[in-house]
Amino acid sequence: MSDVLNASMDEIQADYPSVPAGELTFDTLESDVxxxxxxxxxxxxxxxxxxxxxxxxxxxxxxxxxIGYYREHGCTTVDHAYTLANILHTNRCVAEAAAFYRVAFDLHSKSPTHYPLAQSLLQTCLLKAGAVPDQEEVDALRRLNAAHAAYIDGITRAWRGGDPSGALDIMGTCYEEFHTGEEADALYLETALRSGEPFFTAAQGRTASAPAIPRRLYM
Incomplete structure (x- = not known):
């Protein structure tokens, strides 16, 4: 199949000449996509x-x-797709939500003033898809925002590679690109705690000179 990432429906249709126009469905697409x-x-x-x-x-x-929202509004704009994705995500249909975050990304102008931002849509899609991210998609994300791509690469290394320490090296300070309190903070901390790195372990029994996150923080 041609480049699914950037292809228009006309281009995708051209890969399936035996399928009448207007009848292309996900069942007719190659199973390895x-x-x-x-x-x-x-x-x-x-x-x-x-x-x-x-x-x-x-x-x-x-x-x-x-389904009710789709029947009433369809899925022809970023707002339509984003709303459908959020409905599905809220209702714990995470894999299905990923597809609509991707649709929202496809429909997005890619303008840095068009919210939700394109990189946020693609990053959320890749995180929720439940599969090893397609490299073309990660590269597209990297072109939009390197920190978002590092986040996806790092989470993939942690979840699928079983290497939380390596994941931290990949992610670096990518969390700074996200709003405080977003899921990225929780997943980064989860990865850090799983890494076993001394900096993230409890402070008991450590020397005063050893770097560690304080057990209690006061603002």
């Missing part, structure tokens, strides 16, 4: 009125709130 990309590519070519129950079940995890 990550699920979030298959759904993201297909959703933009399916009108709500034409969506089969099977399609809705697969794309929306049978979530009635998401």
């Amino acid at each position: 990550p699920p979030h990309l298959r759904v993201a590519a297909a959703i933009r070519n399916v009108e709500p009125a034409q969506a089969s129950p099977e399609y809705e079940d697969a794309a929306f995890a049978r979530d009635p709130q998401a």
